[in-house]
Amino acid sequence: MTAHPAEQAALREEILKDIAGKLPVIPNARKRMIWGACVAIGVLSFAFLLFSQPQRAWGAYAINTIYWLGIAQGAVVLACAIRLANGRWAGPIMRIAESLSAFLPFGYLLMVILLIAGIWTYLPWVKHVEPRQAPYLNVPFLYARTLIGLGLLWRTTSRPSSSRSTRS
Numbered sequence: 347m348t349a350h351p352a353e354q355a356a357l358r359e360e361i362l363k364d365i366a367g368k369l370p371v372i373p374n375a376r377k378r379m380i381w382g383a384c385v386a387i388g389v390l391s392f393a394f395l396l397f398s399q400p401q402r403a404w405g406a407y408a409i410n411t412i413y414w415l416g417i418a419q420g421a422v423v424l425a426c427a428i429r430l431a432n433g434r435w436a437g438p439i440m441r442i443a444e445s446l447s448a449f450l451p452f453g454y455l456l457m458v459i460l461l462i463a464g465i466w467t468y469l470p471w472v473k474h475v476e477p478r479q480a481p482y483l484n485v486p487f488l489y490a491r492t493l494i495g496l497g498l499l500w501r502t503t504s505r506p507s508s509s510r511s512t513r514s
Contacts, residue, residue, distance in 0.1 A: 392406075392407065400467045400468075401467055401468050403467075404460070404463075404464035404465075404467045404468035405468045407456075407460060407464060408460055408464065408468060411453060411456045411457055411460055412457075414449060414453055415449075415450070415453040415454075415456075415457065417446065417449075418446050418447055418448075418449040418450050418453060419450070419499065419503070421442070421443040421444075421446035421447055422443070422446075422447045422450070422503045424439070424443045425440055425443035425444050425447070428440055428443070447503060450499075450500070450503060450504075451500075454496050454499075454500060457492065457496060458493075458496075461488070461489060461492060461493075465485070465488065471483045472485060
């Protein structure tokens with residue numbers, strides 16, 4: 347007999363809270379300040395480039411978004427491959443791979459921001475496309491194929507696992 351989804355979710359939350367309570371996490375204000383400074387430098391650099399060289403700024407944004415989405419998606423594939431192969435030896439690798447998947451929703455949001463705001467600057471074919479390339483290189487089709495592709499990735503990677511891992 348299986349439990350209801352609500353009971354399973356409550357049990358899972360209880361287990362996660364118990365595990366999180368046992369972790370030796372000590373907040374470090376200095377590290378938080380350093381990371382905050384790095385984020386501020388990155389945002390200011392992007393803003394400066396956006397006003398001085400917008401094509402370069404959006405190009406860097408696109409490269410970074412696609413790079414980190416690829417890393418996160420590759421980590422999901424690695425975790426799936428290890429799980430399918432019953433790789434009990436790969437506990438630490440599985441944790442890293444599964445934790446990298448936490449970037450996926452943020453990466454999808456970053457890609458949507460790029461589609462809305464950035465394509466008009468860094469994609470040269472948006473304004474001037476050759477007639478023979480027009481069926482593929484047009485903005486509505488770019489939106490459709492990118493959003494459908496991201497939706498499929500979201501659907502395939504956000505499904506809950508059918509069985510709990512019992513690794514130690």
